[in-house]
Amino acid sequence: MPISLDNNMMRAIIMDHYSNPNNKHQPLNDQFVKIHMHSDNCIDDLDIFLLVKNGVVEDACFDGIGCTISTASTDIMCDLFKGKSIKEALYIIEQYQKMVHEEEFDAEVLDEALAFINTSKQAARIRCATIGFNAAEMILKGK
Amino acid sequence: MAYDVYKIRELFPMLRKDKTMQGKPLVFLDNASTTFKPRSVIDACSSYYEEHNSNSHRGDYDLAYDADMMVQKTRDTIAKFLNCDSREVVFTSGDTQALNLLAYGYALKFLKEGDEILLSIEEHASNLLPWFKVAQLTKAKVSYIPLNKYGQITVQNLKKALSSKTKIVSVAHVSNVLGYTVDIKEFAKIAHQFGAVMVVDGAQSVPHSKIDFKDLDIDFLTFSAHKMCGPTGIGCLIGKYDLLDRMDSFSLGGGMNVTFHKDATIEYLNPPSKFEGGTLNLSGIYGFKAAVEFLMDLGMDNIHAHEVELQEYALKRLKGYKNIYIYNAHARGGIITFNIEGVFSQDEATLFNHKGIAIRSGLHCAKMLPEFLGVPSTCRASFYLYTTKEEVDAFVDALINGGDILDAYFS
The missing domain is CATH 3.90.1150.10 (Aspartate Aminotransferase, domain 1)
Incomplete structure (x- = not known):
């Protein structure tokens, strides 16, 4: 995906993943690793599930209550992770974190997650935009 | 004017x-979360550090005496503001600490298994969690006054929820979510008929309306200064003196005891001092006084x-x-x-x-x-x-x- 995503495209991506999150459901089996996340200052209350086999994220999903930003960002993250090695997934997380904190980042790997490039305009929402990524990082690093 | x-x-x-x-x-x-401060409050807070910096209770010199006087004057001002006795004004770090002091200093001492603490589901966490903890520790039970269809806590529903086991009724005077005012005077009257003490979380009422502690005849009132143009980190527990006297302190240390002995016995100061162990938030107390005066002027x-x-x-x-x-x-x-x-x-x-x-x-x-x-x-x-x-x-x-x-x- 080109980095020249315009604002309307980014809006459409976020609204689409918020209105119709295709990864928002309970896991298909009990082999998924689950982590429960809730925000200190808002009501985002999400479970993140990753299915990791032989060093590869085979599947990812989430469920719970979240705002537009947390729901859409987590849904996109699940799409990004499927089929990626743990190393690749961690690299995506790192680049995404750099992006939302306005540091230099590798745009190549973020695909639709680039829609959250403006998160720092609403600093209070950085926690929403990273809640899924923080959860996934904890799972992948075994914390 | x-x-x-x-x-x-x-x-x-x-x-x-x-x-x-x-x-x-x-x-x-x-503003239900916190409020801005007028210049007079900010100046009063900094005047402590710039002009009056010393500890209260502790010194034999003029500066320390001035700090003592300021603590007393602030108590007097709050007492006048709420129509209570200045000995009934206990400084805490805020509403939350005041409610915790009640839970640990009063409820933990007097509740026993089977007693009930009556609350409502619309209470702020600060007026629930300390009671939950005390209920766990004493095996007392927590129960709730049902809300009516608008979300209000009514006298009628209070009567339904009270029993001879109820020892404490604790509700917010004004709900921080729905903003309804509870008829506290009537609540206290009824709670007393059942032998329960009436605790009022005044966080959302003291800053916004005239409160007369004596007229309401409640037992305890808690609130924070920062929601009423005052500084953060300071607030009050107001309590009827005889109840404060019977309560335990929750924070022990310097400034709250008369003496103590090798056999681990402690003789406490009288209220309110016995609850105020450690150095007080003196800058906050200076600002608190200015805030109350500001509200009284308006x-x-x-x-x-x-x-x-x-x-x-x-x-x-x-x-x-x-x-x-x-x-x-x-x-x-x-x-x-x-x-x-x-x-x-x-x-x-x-x-x-x-x-x-x-x-x-x-x-x-x-x-x-x-x-x-x-x-x-x-x-x-x-x-x-x-x-x-x-x-x-x-x-x-x-x-x-x-x-x-x-x-x-x-x-």
């Missing part, structure tokens, strides 16, 4: 005209009337919008709790932030209330003595005109 909100605003550094948020003039409507009745006028104005303007749901139209005060159909509260609050308007979204620390309201969360706008009609207009316009919730990120 007429209440001139524009003149009042000139006294607040945070309300200067060039103060912006997201590049727009700041409209602060999260007049609590004037403040309340101003807030009610703003609320009525806002509700009138919001009438007829079917997609805007107001949860507390029956309340009388400066809190408006709402949602927009189909919009997650936090997304709405972010859109307001983008317009320079500070409102609150979420559960407002009353995490058991959503089950009653039937929604996961709400938005809350709360007014105060310095809020203007123009600010209410900005709020209502933002609410009516809405806009895409993602405008906050992309414009």
Whole structure:
């Protein structure tokens, strides 16, 4: 995906993943690793599930209550992770974190997650935009 | 003298005209959370550090005597403000610590297995969790006064919930989510008939209306200074003296004992000192006094009337919008709790932030209330003595005109 995503495209991506999150459901089996996340200052209350086999994220999903930003960002993250090695997934997380904190980042790997490039305009929402990524990082690093 | 909100605003550094948020003039409507401070309060706080810095209780020199006097004068001012005795004014770090002091100092000492603590599901966490903990420790039971269909706690429902086992009734005078006022005087009367003590969380009432501790005949009242133009980190437990006298201290150390011995016996100072171990938040106490004086000068009745006028104005303007749901139209005060159909509260609050308007979204620390309201969360706008009609207009316009919730990120 080109980095020249315009604002309307980014809006459409976020609204689409918020209105119709295709990864928002309970896991298909009990082999998924689950982590429960809730925000200190808002009501985002999400479970993140990753299915990791032989060093590869085979599947990812989430469920719970979240705002537009947390729901859409987590849904996109699940799409990004499927089929990626743990190393690749961690690299995506790192680049995404750099992006939302306005540091230099590798745009190549973020695909639709680039829609959250403006998160720092609403600093209070950085926690929403990273809640899924923080959860996934904890799972992948075994914390 | 007429209440001139524009003149009042000139006294607040945070309300200067060039103060912006997201590049727009700041409209602060999260006053139920905390309030701005007038110059007199800020100056009083810094005067402690710049002119009076010394410890209270401890010195034989003039500076320390002055600090002692200031602590006493602040107690006197608060006592006058609330119509209680100054010996009944205990300084705490705020409302939360005051309620914890009651839970650990009173309830833990006097409750036993099978006793009941009567609360409501719309209480703030600070008026629930300390009681939960005490219930666990004493095997007492926590129960709840049912809400009526509007979310109010009524005398009728109190009567239904009380029993001979009820030892403590603790409710907020004004709910921090729905803004309803509880008929505390009647509550205290009925609670006393059942032999229970009446605890009132005054966090949302003391800053906004005239409170007469003696006339209400309640046993304990708690509140924070920062919600009434005072500094953070200071607040009060007001208690009837004989009850304070029977209570245990929760924070032991210097400044609260007469003497202690090798056999681990302690002789305590009298209330309120016996609850105030350690160095007090003296800068906060200086500021607290200035804040109470500021409110008394304006007049609590004037403040309340101003807030009610703003609320009525806002509700009138919001009438007829079917997609805007107001949860507390029956309340009388400066809190408006709402949602927009189909919009997650936090997304709405972010859109307001983008317009320079500070409102609150979420559960407002009353995490058991959503089950009653039937929604996961709400938005809350709360007014105060310095809020203007123009600010209410900005709020209502933002609410009516809405806009895409993602405008906050992309414009």
